Amino acid sequence: MPRFALLIEYDGGPFAGWQAQADRPSVQGAVEAALARLDPGFAQGARIAAAGRTDAGVHATGQVAHADLIRDWDPFRLSEALNWHLKPAPVAILAVARVDDEFHARFSAFERRYLFRLISRRAPLTHDRGRAWQVSHPLDLAAMREGAAHLLGRHDFTTFRSTMCQAKSPVKTLDELTITEAEIPQGREYRFTLRARSFLHNQVRSIVGTLERVGAGSWPPDRVAKALEARDRAACGPVCPPQGLYLTGVSYPQDPFATS
Missing domain, CATH: 3.30.70.580 (Pseudouridine synthase I, catalytic domain, N-terminal subdomain)
Incomplete structure (x- = not known):
């Protein structure tokens, strides 16, 4: 076949x-x-x-x-x-x-890539409704980047893993976690790009929800490292809603669509 x-x-x-x-x-x-x-x-x-x-x-x-x-x-x-x-x-x-x-x-597959879109503005979303997570308060990009740096590399991500996750091991290697900022009408958009061989269930949304707390000033950046080290789901920040998350790509040893 x-x-x-x-x-x-x-x-x-x-x-x-x-x-x-x-x-x-x-x-x-x-x-x-x-x-x-x-x-x-x-x-x-x-x-x-x-x-x-x-x-x-x-x-x-x-x-x-x-x-x-x-x-x-x-x-x-x-x-x-x-x-x-x-x-x-x-x-x-x-x-x-x-x-x-x-x-x-x-x-x-040897790599998966995700994008999470987070928009900070008071006015409701129109064109991006259902396609991004919106918060009304400002966010500190530098603080979020500082917190994100603690998550790069190979770690036990139990803290950022759903209790429903069926993966055999919580140990994963996060190869990329970058955050960019762009001005939009009456607000700012933050884009989180994550890249790894594989992810745990709810790992991306748990990470972004935690970093949002850092950007909002509720968490100091080093609390992200402490949460990771705790290996305890209770140490995680809020799990953000799904509508801002996109699976943007999957990599293979040979790209099946290279000549399609």
Whole structure:
């Protein structure tokens, strides 16, 4: 059976997350329903596998999944057909590539990248409603960067891990945590970029929620180091809401979409 990699973009707002659920809408369910219109295997219940299972309300601009189909499609025609059948769901297939049977969207990946958007302004959001986390108070960029520096590298991230996390180990290596600031009408936008081989459940939202407390002046920057060292979920700051989080990319030893 030919295997295809799918590069997927979606607005997570209407969905209960990536993972298919029996009684709630999911991104996986939407893509599999579109595939069922095109492939007998999916009409009979075949499943796709993704690089990461985003939570309810989390968006993606670079999710990757793979599907084993009975028919050997031209990749461009498959992407066009899937996008037609995905309407009107806010899900788009950006690219499709034929890959080797050894390729696995999750297990072949060596890096995942996330973006979190945090907006500081008093006026309600309009265009970015549901696509960023808004706070009304000002934030100190330098303080947040100082706090973030304590989290780089290999650590036990138990403090920043959901109690529902199913990962075998809380030890992860955070390769990048950068924060940028930009002026927007009557406010400021802060963008947190995180990069690692893999992340724990709620790790990004726990980190951003904690750094927001630093930026607001409620935490001194060195409290982030103390929270990390505590290895205790109770030492974490608030877990921020999901709507500002985006899965922006997944890296593989060989980019399946390089020539697609």
